[in-house]
Amino acid sequence: MRTSLRIFFIGGMTSYRALFHWLTPWILIPTFVLSPLFQLVFFVFVGRDAGYADDTFYLIGNAVQLASIPCLFAMGNTIGNERYFQTLGLLLASPARRLPLFLGRSLPVIVNGFLVSLVVLVTGALLLRVSMAAAAWPEIVGVLVVTSFSCTGLGLAAAALALRVRETAVLSNIIAGLLIVFCGVNVAVSALPAWMQPISNALPLTHGIEAARDLAAGSSWGQVSGLVVAEAAIGLAWAALGIGLLFYFEVESRRQATLELA
Amino acid sequence: MRTLRLVGVGWWMQLKNRSRSAFDGLLSILYPLFFAATIFLVYQQNGDPSVLVSAAVGASLMGIWSAVSTTASTTLQGERRQGTLELLVAAPTPFSLVILPATVSMATIGLWSFVVTLLFGRFAFGIPISFDQPVVFVIAALVLAFSLGLVGFLQAVTSVRYRAAWALGSLFEFPVWLVCGFLVPLSSLPSWVAPIAYALPPTWGVSAVRAAAFGGSPWRDIALCLLTGAVYALVGVLIARRLVDSARGNATLALT
Numbered sequence: 001m002r003t004s005l006r007i008f009f010i011g012g013m014t015s016y017r018a019l020f021h022w023l024t025p026w027i028l029i030p031t032f033v034l035s036p037l038f039q040l041v042f043f044v045f046v047g048r049d050a051g052y053a054d055d056t057f058y059l060i061g062n063a064v065q066l067a068s069i070p071c072l073f074a075m076g077n078t079i080g081n082e083r084y085f086q087t088l089g090l091l092l093a094s095p096a097r098r099l100p101l102f103l104g105r106s107l108p109v110i111v112n113g114f115l116v117s118l119v120v121l122v123t124g125a126l127l128l129r130v131s132m133a134a135a136a137w138p139e140i141v142g143v144l145v146v147t148s149f150s151c152t153g154l155g156l157a158a159a160a161l162a163l164r165v166r167e168t169a170v171l172s173n174i175i176a177g178l179l180i181v182f183c184g185v186n187v188a189v190s191a192l193p194a195w196m197q198p199i200s201n202a203l204p205l206t207h208g209i210e211a212a213r214d215l216a217a218g219s220s221w222g223q224v225s226g227l228v229v230a231e232a233a234i235g236l237a238w239a240a241l242g243i244g245l246l247f248y249f250e251v252e253s254r255r256q257a258t259l260e261l262a
Numbered sequence: 263m264r265t266l267r268l269v270g271v272g273w274w275m276q277l278k279n280r281s282r283s284a285f286d287g288l289l290s291i292l293y294p295l296f297f298a299a300t301i302f303l304v305y306q307q308n309g310d311p312s313v314l315v316s317a318a319v320g321a322s323l324m325g326i327w328s329a330v331s332t333t334a335s336t337t338l339q340g341e342r343r344q345g346t347l348e349l350l351v352a353a354p355t356p357f358s359l360v361i362l363p364a365t366v367s368m369a370t371i372g373l374w375s376f377v378v379t380l381l382f383g384r385f386a387f388g389i390p391i392s393f394d395q396p397v398v399f400v401i402a403a404l405v406l407a408f409s410l411g412l413v414g415f416l417q418a419v420t421s422v423r424y425r426a427a428w429a430l431g432s433l434f435e436f437p438v439w440l441v442c443g444f445l446v447p448l449s450s451l452p453s454w455v456a457p458i459a460y461a462l463p464p465t466w467g468v469s470a471v472r473a474a475a476f477g478g479s480p481w482r483d484i485a486l487c488l489l490t491g492a493v494y495a496l497v498g499v500l501i502a503r504r505l506v507d508s509a510r511g512n513a514t515l516a517l518t
Contacts, residue, residue, distance in 0.1 A: 027426040030433040038436035045446045050317075052307045167284040174289070177296030187303040 004100040011096070012104025015078060016112075032112075036066040036120045037127070043186050044128060052187070055128045060140075060216055061185040063121035064209045067113035067144060068151040068179050072172040074109040075155030078102070080168030089259055092250055102159070102246055106152045106239075113148035132216045139215045139224075146228055147208030150235025154204050156242030163249035163259075184209050204238060207231040268355060272363030277370055286333050286368065291375045294325030298379045301445065302387045315390060318383040319475050320445040323468060325375030326407050327438050330368045334414030335431030337364050338422045348515055357506050358499045361418055366411035373407050399474040405484050406467030409491035413463060416498035422505055443468050463490040 040062040047058045082088035091101075118141065125132065132140070158175055162168045179185070182196055183205035189197055200206045211227035253259040280286040298321040305317040338361070341347040350360050383389040393399045417434070421427035440446060441455055442464040448456055459465040470483035509515040 024426065026424070027429045030429045035429075035433050035436070038433070038440075042436040042440045045440060045450065046301060046304060049446045049450055050305045050308050050313070052304050170284045170289045173293055177293055181296050181299045181303070186300050187307065191307060192303065 004097055007096050008100035008104035008107070011101060012107050015105045016074065016108035032070070032116045033119055033123075036062075036069070036116060037123060039066065040120055040124045041127070047186065056130050056132070056216055057213065058186060059121065059124045059128060059130050060212045061209050063117050063124060064144065064147050064212050065179060065183065065185040065205055066120050067117040067148040068154070068176060068205060070112040070116055071109055071148060071151035071155040072158055072176055073155075073169070074112060075106060075152060075159040076162050076168035076172040078105045079159045079162035080166075083162075083166075092253070092259065098247065098250070099243065102156065102243065103239075106156055109155065110145075110148045110152045113151055114144050117144045117148065133218065136215045136218070139221050140212050142221075143208050143212045143215065143224075143228060143231075146232050146235070147205060147212075150204035150208065150231050150238065153235035153237070153239035153242065156239050157245060158242075160242050160245030160249055163246070163253055179203060179205055182206070202234065204231065204234055207234065265359060268359055269363050272360060273367050273370070276364045276367035280333075280367055280371055286329075287371060290325070290329040290333075290368075290371050291378050294321075294328045294375045294379055295382055297321065297324060297328075298382060299386075302383060302389070306387065311390075314387070316472070316476070317445060318380065318387075318389045318391075319472060320443075320468070322376045322379040322383065323403070323406065323471060324439050324444050325379050326369055326372030326403075326410050327444075327464065328435060329372030329375055330365060330410050330414040331417070331435045331438065332428055332431035333368050334365045334417045335421045335424075335427040337361060337418040339427050342516065351506055351509070351515060356499075358415075358419070358502045361502065362411075362415050362495070362498075365414035365418055366408065368414055369407040369411035372410065373403070376403060376407075393475040394477045395474045395480075398480055399471060402467065402470040402474045402480050402484055405487050406464060406471060409463035409467050409487045409494075412491040412495045412498070416494045416501070419498050419502040419505060422509075438462065438464060441465070461490065463487050463494060466490060 040059065043062055044055050044058045047053055047055075079088065082091055121140070121144070124130070154175065158168075158171055161171060165171050182192070182200045183189075183203055184192070184200060185205070189200045189206060189210070192200060207227040208231040211224040211231065214224045214227070215221070298318075301317055301321045302314065305314050308314070338347060341350060351357055353360070380391055384391050417431065421430055424430060438444075441451070441459045442462050443459065444464075448459055448465070451459075464487075466483045466487035470480035470487060472478075473480035473483060
């Protein structure tokens with residue numbers, strides 16, 4: 001038990017620091033602060049030009065969505081960079097239990113995703129002079145935590161695919177792109193074509209964004225709790241799928257000796 | 263003549279090389295489609311078909327910059343990682359003439375994205391593709407792509423000493439889309455943005471493409487796009503020369 005906890009906490013943190021290697025401010029600030037803010041401002045101006053929705057709509061949509069960037073890329077890197085540094089074989093040959101090994105790697109990522117979302121939300125609100133009721137802020141922050149968790153669940157599934165796909169950056173970019181289109185980030189899910197909506201509802205972010213928008217519009221926590229629970233459940237389902245796929249692909253990689261060939 | 267051959271062969275080789283890369287090739291075409299789809303969905307809510315056509319042109323052009331912005335920044339890092347940077351610097355050919363074809367090849371891949379996004383708008387969203395001056399439209403798009411290749415060249419040589427250059431490249435993607443009027447007219451942005459926009463070649467290129475597509479004379483904008491692009495290239499050549507001399511003098515080429 002103690003070993004598992006060590007692998008979960010210390011192993012997860014070490015992996016995050018080593019593989020994500022984003023400790024320098026030269027990467028961290030452009031990627032996690034400036035670039036997300038530029039995305040927000042871009043879509044705010046696009047939205048104003050199209051005359052579709054107000055700034056609050058884009059602020060919340062993009063701030064919540066931006067949690068997915070570290071969640072997807074960091075989780076993908078936990079496998080992709082192990083292969084790049086030629087340590088994937090050593091990792092999977094180790095006797096460490098897989099559940100704490102991979103779940104431990106997701107914990108710092110959830111915190112990272114949450115912080116990116118929070119920074120964009122607060123800075124964006126100040127920049128755009130968007131005002132929301134003070135009472136709504138803690139509840140929206142709670143939604144950000146849940147959404148970061150659910151995105152990391154999807155990231156875990158993407159990380160599992162990285163055992164089969166060599167280009168993890170391409171994979172993460174494609175998934176991030178799909179989330180922007182399908183999850184109601186810049187267009188409400190109800191305004192999307194009918195065939196897209198069931199897909200939207202199965203993805204992380206969708207319910208979280210809707211809950212955060214409802215809270216900003218004055219809904220109470222009780223009114224959005226169903227959405228928050230749905231968001232958490234979707235995250236759990238993706239995480240379970242990710243863990244299952246990791247086990248399956250690891251066994252297959254051993255059986256077919258394809259670990260370094262993907 | 264030898265210089266032209268060098269640039270031509272370099273461009274073709276880089277184009278073939280990058281077309282086989284999932285990141286530089288496939289993703290450069292796929293990734294802008296996600297933004298285009300979002301933009302089409304946003305402007306579709308407006309209900310005005312002419313607004314959607316205008317957005318389709320802008321969204322299609324965005325992909326050209328996407329293909330350049332991140333990859334251009336990492337050009338020299340890639341050469342360094344492969345161990346070929348020293349060979350390129352040691353070659354008797356001017357260093358700039360080796361890097362320039364690489365960034366222009368990125369913009370060429372961006373042209374694929376441009377065409378695919380236009381077709382995506384046509385067939386997935388029913389946006390009509392009908393332009394006022396089709397031939398001039400193509401010329402303006404080619405000039406815009408070339409000028410973005412020149413901007414990418416400057417970006418590539420200035421990021422040679424920045425290990426995390428890709429982060430810098432990604433950073434510029436949204437600002438250039440916004441400031442250069444790919445979708446949102448300059449008049450809708452704060453007035454302090456205008457001088458920055460006028461100093462960027464894509465502003466003139468996008469304006470030329472729009473003029474060719476929707477009526478107006480694009481030739482002045484095409485000329486300004488080429489002129490500002492040439493200034494970027496010239497600055498890039500000077501910086502590249504300075505950086506290579508410095509790296510040789512201090513023996514730091516492989517270290518940054």
